[in-house]
């Protein structure tokens with residue numbers, strides 16, 4: 134993976150929490166490889182911080198859409 138922080142030029146959805154962010158928001162852009170193809174994903178900075186503290190084995194199969202929210206709910210028992 135190779136990630137960098139960018140200011141988005143189009144509205145983007147965070148891959149981790151599925152929140153939508155407006156133009157000009159700083160997000161981490163990364164290119165992921167899977168299933169024979171490369172695709173780009175965006176994470177909001179809150180999810181980037183979460184990813185740093187989430188145990189690696191939680192993401193054995195990679196990070197799927199909404200996974201960060203799932204983990205936060207699981208770890209902190211937050212209820213909407």
Ligand SMILES: [Zn+2]
Nearest residue numbers: 147150177180
């Ligand atoms: Zn997020």
